[in-house]
Amino acid sequence: HHHHHAFTIIITIIMRSPPSNRLAAQYPLMILAFALAAASWNAALAEAFLPTHPSWSSATTRSFKSSPSSSRYDFLSSDTARSGTKCREGSMTVARTIFPDDLQEEFQIAYQIHRPMTLSSQQAVPLLVLHGGPGVPSDYLQPLVQVVPYRSIVFYDQLGCGRSDEPQALEAYSMDQAVDDLEQLVQHLGLRQFHLLGQSFGGILGYEFLKRRAERVANDDDNSGMSDAAEVLSFTVSSTPTSVPLVESEVEALLTNLMSDMKQDAQGGNSSSSSGSIQNVETRFQQTHICRIDGDLPQPLQDAYAHAGTVWRGSGAIADYVAQPPLAMKKKTETTTILPKLPPLLVMRGEHDFVTAACTRAWKQDLWKQQERSAREVELAGTSHHGLLENGPLFGSVVESFLAEYDP
Numbered sequence: 001h002h003h004h005h006a007f008t009i010i011i012t013i014i015m016r017s018p019p020s021n022r023l024a025a026q027y028p029l030m031i032l033a034f035a036l037a038a039a040s041w042n043a044a045l046a047e048a049f050l051p052t053h054p055s056w057s058s059a060t061t062r063s064f065k066s067s068p069s070s071s072r073y074d075f076l077s078s079d080t081a082r083s084g085t086k087c088r089e090g091s092m093t094v095a096r097t098i099f100p101d102d103l104q105e106e107f108q109i110a111y112q113i114h115r116p117m118t119l120s121s122q123q124a125v126p127l128l129v130l131h132g133g134p135g136v137p138s139d140y141l142q143p144l145v146q147v148v149p150y151r152s153i154v155f156y157d158q159l160g161c162g163r164s165d166e167p168q169a170l171e172a173y174s175m176d177q178a179v180d181d182l183e184q185l186v187q188h189l190g191l192r193q194f195h196l197l198g199q200s201f202g203g204i205l206g207y208e209f210l211k212r213r214a215e216r217v218a219n220d221d222d223n224s225g226m227s228d229a230a231e232v233l234s235f236t237v238s239s240t241p242t243s244v245p246l247v248e249s250e251v252e253a254l255l256t257n258l259m260s261d262m263k264q265d266a267q268g269g270n271s272s273s274s275s276g277s278i279q280n281v282e283t284r285f286q287q288t289h290i291c292r293i294d295g296d297l298p299q300p301l302q303d304a305y306a307h308a309g310t311v312w313r314g315s316g317a318i319a320d321y322v323a324q325p326p327l328a329m330k331k332k333t334e335t336t337t338i339l340p341k342l343p344p345l346l347v348m349r350g351e352h353d354f355v356t357a358a359c360t361r362a363w364k365q366d367l368w369k370q371q372e373r374s375a376r377e378v379e380l381a382g383t384s385h386h387g388l389l390e391n392g393p394l395f396g397s398v399v400e401s402f403l404a405e406y407d408p
Contacts, residue, residue, distance in 0.1 A: 088116040092188045094159065094181050096172040107172070109181060110163035111156035112138075113189070114145045119152040125193045125233055125407050126152035128186070132200030134173070134318065135309030137162025140301045141199060143388055147396020151403070154194075156185060158205075161309030173312035175321075179209045186230050193231045195403050196343075200355070200385070203240025204321060207367070210235060211326045214340030218329040234406040236346040236399060239385050241359035242323040242367065250356045258284055289354040291386040298389045325367050342368060345375035346402045350383035350390070376402075 091108040098105050113119060119126055127148065131138045138155035139162070145153055157164040158178055167173075182205065186194070198206035210232060217229075241247040259281060291297060297305075326340035347363045349355055360377070368375035378398050383390040 086114070086116060088113045091164075092185060094184060096167060096169075096177070098167070098169045099171055105167070105172075107159060107165035107167055109156055109159055109165070109185070111154060111185065111189075114153045114155075115150070116152060118150065119154075119189070120192070121152065122408055124151035125195060125403075126154055126191065127195045127197055127403060128154045128191070130182070130196070130198035130202030130206050131155070131158065131162075131304075132198075132202050133161065133309065134158065134178070134201055134312050135161045136304050137164075137307050137309075139303035139307070140298075140386065141388065142300055143392055144197075144396070144399075147388070147392045148400050148403070154189065160312045162304075162307045166309055166311060168311060170311065175205070175208055175318065178205055179212055182206075182209050183212075191230045193233055193408065195234045195236070195406070196232050197236040197238065197399065198240060199238040199388075200240055201318075203237030204318075204323065206235060206237065207240075207323055210342055211324075211340070214326045214342055215329070218326070218338040218340040232343045233408070234346065234403060235343045236348065236402060237360075237363060238348045238387065238395075239350065239353050239355045240347075240363075241355050242362040243359065244319060244321045246322075247355055247359045250359055251354050254289055254354055254356075255281075255285060258288065285354075289352055289384050292350075292352060292382070292384050292390050298386075301386065301389060323362065323367055325370070339370055342371050342373070344373040344406055345371075346399075347375060347377045348380060348387065348395075348398060349377075350380050350385060350387050352382075352384040354385060 089110065089112050091110045093106050094109055095104050095106055097103070118124060127144075129138065129141050129144060131141055135158070137157040141155060159181060160166045160173060196206050196210070198204070213229070213232075262280065262284065286297075287294065291301065296302070326342070328337040328339050345363060345368050347360050349357070349360050357379070364375040364377055380387040380391065380394055380398070383394070388395045
């Protein structure tokens with residue numbers, strides 16, 4: 001009874017780290033420590049079950065050549081084997097100022113356009129997709145192509161992961177710079193109108209992008225700056241918390257419940273769950289609150305974890321993130337305040353998601369409260385954090401019917 005198991009359950013959101021020194025930020029283990037049954041558990045939040053425990057290494061450290069879906073990593077194939085749709089791949093150059101010399105360095109961000117022929121369609125407008133993390137690339141979201149028909153779907157790997165470059169300097173990463181990259185990509189692709197979908201951390205990135213645009217428009221006296229801006233027709237957040245500290249405390253509560261359940265099972269002589277070992281807790285948490293699929297993780301998720309970023313997971317900026325409403329602006333010429341406009345919102349989460357209802361409530365209740373275009377919430381029955389992989393047809397039908405409603 002005196003063993004102290006220190007293990008790291010790492011789950012899909014955002015890594016904590018003390019921002020105090022750069023080295024610490026490279027090894028992000030900000031700890032939720034709590035003692036239970038004479039063992040101390042270390043739980044840290046991140047956007048992945050990284051192979052911190054031997055039980056994960058077999059699945060996650062496989063080289064990508066041997067992975068059955070590695071064809072989706074081939075820049076050479078113009079067809080994506082899995083979806084049977086044309087896919088155009090490309091990259092865009094972004095600039096970063098790297099200390100201490102303040103030199104501008106250039107990096108590549110890779111993107112993919114599925115069904116590129118319909119990118120400028122006026123009917124089924126393209127969907128731009130934002131992956132989670134920070135730092136878990138788009139592979140795990142690719143199955144959207146199978147469940148959202150007809151329209152163009154654009155994926156990109158945010159700087160630091162997947163097919164995009166991974167600067168080693170920490171100052172190459174921040175929320176503001178990630179929003180800059182997204183703005184640049186919209187311009188680079190020449191998108192006039194599009195729908196936006198963010199999963200997990202991707203929803204936070206999408207919101208910050210929309211908020212910046214909304215404030216800019218409200219603050220723009222003669223509308224000069226925005227006449228040529230692309231129009232975002234709708235925004236979907238999937239398993240995205242409005243507050244990182246809140247989701248951390250929810251995870252702590254879920255873990256505590258799960259471990260006491262396992263302890264009771266063990267006392268009841270239920271041999272199927274042996275004594276709540278570390279590996280069992282990790283596996284049970286994953287299969288309950290992250291991806292409710294028995295056995296191996298789905299291949300798209302394994303692919304994403306295998307190519308996850310390693311530098312920007314210790315961002316102090318994101319550890320304390322709480323979404324704030326856009327600032328209302330007073331125009332010089334008028335006395336009334338101008339309320340920044342946000343697009344119609346769909347909030348999705350899984351019934352068993354570790355991003356609990358408490359974590360998503362503020363999207364509709366606070367952030368979209370003043371908007372004329374309403375927000376709606378959908379809980380996907382039987383799923384957790386990866387509804388797309390757990391029940392693709394359900395996920396796809398909810399998303400597509402929302403998009404179709406706000407197509408031109």
